[in-house]
Amino acid sequence: MSVEKLLSALRLEAEIKERSILEEAAVKAEEVAVAAREKSAAIQREIDLKRQLMESRRDALRLARERMARREAMLEAQDAAAQAVKKEARGLFQEFMGSPAYGQYVARELETVRAEAGELEEVRADAVTAEIIRSLGGPEKIAVDENVACGFVASTGGGRRKWLCLLETRLEKLWRARGNEFVNRLTESAGWRLST
Structure with missing residues (x-):
């Protein structure tokens, strides 16, 4: 073999090898590119x-804030209405305290307490109620107490047992018993929905 043929054969072999390497590199490059595109897409x-998910959570949080704001406004309105009702009740009770029927009312309340407690040791009351209890032959110790409004507090056992016959306790009992009904009527009349 001549040198030229040998060089030609070597060149041919080098070209074939070069093409093979380039083809293999192109295939590998395409595989890497495909894998990179798949990973990028993933x-x-x-x-x-x-x-x-973040937008969904942001929307849910916004809706929750709006619901809380509506509930807060509704609760504030309910509280204002409850306070107005209590204020009106106090005013009406003050008027009632000036009527002859109030003496009969106090007599019934005092009898109810005596039936449960027996002999009372002390009664603390507002001035009007204290005077009525004195006229009814209440216990020896009857005190006018400026902290007691619209009724009386009777006690036995050295003050260990007490009976609160006050407008405020009656309102609280009534509110516990029928407050939900009042709130429902209030919310319906105002067009509110409790579930939102």
Whole structure:
């Protein structure tokens, strides 16, 4: 074999090898590019999913804040209405205390307490009620107490047992018993929905 043929054969072999290496590199590059595109697409899908989840949570949080604001406004209105009802009740009770029927009312209340407690040791009351209890032959110790309004507090056992016959306790009992009914009527008349 001549040198030229040998060089030609070597060149041919080098070209074949070069093409083979380039083809193999192109295949590998395409595989890497495909894998990178797939990974990029997967990452983008994950980003999109997380973005949707974040937006969904943001919307849920906004809706929850709006519901809380509506509930807070409703509770404030309910509280204002309850305070107005109590104020009106106190005013009406003050008027009632000036009537002859109030003496009969106090007599019934005092009898109810005596039936449960027996002999009373002390009664603390507002001035009007204390005077009525004195006229009814109440216990020896009857004190006018400026902290007691619209009724009386009777006690036995050295003050260990007490009976509160006050407008405020009656209102609280009534509110516990029928407050929900009042709130429901109030919310219906105002057009509120409790579930929102």
